[in-house]
Amino acid sequence: MKFVTLILAAVVAIFAVDVGAASLATQHVATHGWLYYTLAGGGLVFGAALSATDLTLADWAKRLDPDGKVPVIVELLAQMNEVLIDMAWKEGNLPTGDRTTVRTGLPTVFWRLLNQGVPSSKSTTAQIDEQCGMLEGYSEVDKDLAMLNGNTSAFRLSEASSFLEAMNQEFVRVLFYGNGGVNPEQFTGLSTRYSLSTAGNGANVLKAGGAGADNASMWLVVWGPNTISGIFPKGSKAGLIHEDKGEVLLQSAGGVAGNKMVALIDRWQWKGGISLKDWRYVVRICNIDVSDLIANAGAQAALLTLMAKAVHRPPSLQVGRPVFYANRTVLEFLDIQTTAAVSVGAGITFANVDGQRKYEFRGIPIRTVDQLLETEALVA
Numbered sequence: 001m002k003f004v005t006l007i008l009a010a011v012v013a014i015f016a017v018d019v020g021a022a023s024l025a026t027q028h029v030a031t032h033g034w035l036y037y038t039l040a041g042g043g044l045v046f047g048a049a050l051s052a053t054d055l056t057l058a059d060w061a062k063r064l065d066p067d068g069k070v071p072v073i074v075e076l077l078a079q080m081n082e083v084l085i086d087m088a089w090k091e092g093n094l095p096t097g098d099r100t101t102v103r104t105g106l107p108t109v110f111w112r113l114l115n116q117g118v119p120s121s122k123s124t125t126a127q128i129d130e131q132c133g134m135l136e137g138y139s140e141v142d143k144d145l146a147m148l149n150g151n152t153s154a155f156r157l158s159e160a161s162s163f164l165e166a167m168n169q170e171f172v173r174v175l176f177y178g179n180g181g182v183n184p185e186q187f188t189g190l191s192t193r194y195s196l197s198t199a200g201n202g203a204n205v206l207k208a209g210g211a212g213a214d215n216a217s218m219w220l221v222v223w224g225p226n227t228i229s230g231i232f233p234k235g236s237k238a239g240l241i242h243e244d245k246g247e248v249l250l251q252s253a254g255g256v257a258g259n260k261m262v263a264l265i266d267r268w269q270w271k272g273g274i275s276l277k278d279w280r281y282v283v284r285i286c287n288i289d290v291s292d293l294i295a296n297a298g299a300q301a302a303l304l305t306l307m308a309k310a311v312h313r314p315p316s317l318q319v320g321r322p323v324f325y326a327n328r329t330v331l332e333f334l335d336i337q338t339t340a341a342v343s344v345g346a347g348i349t350f351a352n353v354d355g356q357r358k359y360e361f362r363g364i365p366i367r368t369v370d371q372l373l374e375t376e377a378l379v380a
Contacts, residue, residue, distance in 0.1 A: 079165075079370035081172040086221075086323045086367070088229040089238055090275070097131040097187075098231045098275040131180060132233050132273035133187045135170060137163055139266040143247060146264055156264065160242070163268045167240060171270060172371040176219075187273035190219065194284040196380055201279040204313050205379060206306050210289030215376040216330050218285040218303070220310045220364070224320025227281035231273050243267040281320065283310040286379040293333050303334055307361050322364045327372040331359075334366075 092098030105124035112118050139159055146152045178189035197205040221228060232238045245265035251258060276282065285306045307324065311317065326334070359366040 079169055080328075080368045081168060081371055082367035083172055083175065083221075083323075083325055083369050084168060086223055086321060086365075088223040088225060088321070090225055090229050090231060091236075091238070092130070092132065092231040092234050092273075092275070094129065095234050097129060097233060097273055100128045100130065100275060100277050101125050102128060102277070130231060130273055130275045131187055132231060132271050133174065133178075133180075133185055135167055135270040135272070137167065137268045139163060139268075140248075140250070140263045143262045143264050152264075156266070160266065163266075164240070167268060167270055169371060171272065172369065175274065176369070176372060189274075190221075190282060190284070191217070191376070193276065193279070194282065194286075198380070204280065204283045206283065206285045206309055206313075207379060208285055208288040208302070208306055210287035210292065211378065212289065212291075213375060213377055214290045215286065215378060216288045216290055216293075216327055216374050217372060217376060218288065218307070218310075218324060218326040218330060219372075220283040220285075220307075220313075220322060220324050222281035222314050222317060222320040222322045224281070227278050227314075227320045228274060228276045231275045232271050236271050239270065239272075241269045241271075243269075281314045283313045284379075285310055286376070288330060290329060290374045293329065296333075303330070304338065304361075311362060311364065317364070324361060324364055324366040325369045325372065326366070327370060327374065328368060329374055330372075331366065331368060335359075 090098075102125065103123055104126045107121040107123045108119075109121070110118040139156075141156070141159070146155050148155075174186050174189055176189050177191050178186040179192045180186055180188035181192075194201060194205050196202060197207055199205070223229060243266070245267060247262050248265045249260055250263045251260060285303075288303070310324075311322075314322070
């Protein structure tokens with residue numbers, strides 16, 4: 001994805017700098033107007049003990065080619081979470097998130113006769129506070145271990161890519177399934193907000209007729225500043241932040257207690273959440289029974305009908321960027337169901353974007369999100 005490619009390019013530039021420099025330096029690399037990295041090197045400080053989660057010599061040996069070079073690691077755990085490509089982002093108006101004012105009632109108006117007055121009236125509003133979460137991780141490696149064979153930068157970059165992937169996956173998981181009420185360190189995701197078909201926003205919860213606990217969902221999201229967007233706290237940097245802490249003096253976890261060693265420390269942080277200004281611009285197609293879907297049974301064959309219903313729920317699709325999201329199983333079945341129908345104009349079309357074929361439904365892109373589960377509970 002472009003998102004990950006741009007991040008890796010920035011990290012390569014960061015790790016090309018000599019982390020052993022004695023002076024303190026700060027460098028910002030901006031991408032897409034909201035993605036930043038911060039580099040700070042030099043200085044010895046005392047910290048916590050190096051733990052069992054740190055890279056060892058055995059880990060190093062597993063990352064060397066026969067010629068002693070750090071290889072390109074095959075990322076078998078990498079996922080496709082294309083929602084990060086589409087999300088609109090903005091700075092929140094609170095240090096912890098964003099406050100939105102929504103209109104909850106219209107004033108009363110009257111027909112008037114001559115010589116007769118009418119009463120006054122007013123509208124009503126409410127304020128909603130959206131919170132951000134702090135996603136964070138640290139990488140610690142013995143300096144001498146990282147310097148073996150002179151591949152320090154390549155070795156650290158190989159570990160950096162795994163942190164990028166892990167943070168992308170976790171952010172997308174919380175985007176769809178986070179529950180800020182149960183886990184206050186997270187922000188509240190979409191499934192928690194669209195969890196009941198009889199709620200106030202129940203008109204945008206379309207049930208596909210599934211049963212049991214092997215259900216999946218499709219989502220239609222209209223991204224925009226006045227509909228739904230990603231947010232970062234007021235006064236903070238947007239997107240994933242990397243800090244190269246340089247050389248840090250630590251207490252060794254092995255050997256004699258209190259022994260010290262020099263480690264290279266990297267810190268990763270992402271402050272973010274979502275601001276749902278208008279619930280009408282998100283639609284959930286839920287209760288897609290995966291076992292019935294695979295067997296092509298029952299109501300599960302009506303995905304196109306449900307998608308057609310979904311596009312009529314938002315008041316307008318022109319106020320933002322509408323996109324459909326689903327996991328691979330749902331998209332596989334949708335592909336099988338509609339491939340033959342493309343030529344007869346059944347609503348699914350193919351488009352080329354950057355030389356790649358993309359699915360569209362009535363001009364709306366359909367994207368893959370591997371973090372969308374196939375084990376969702378039944379939505380009532």
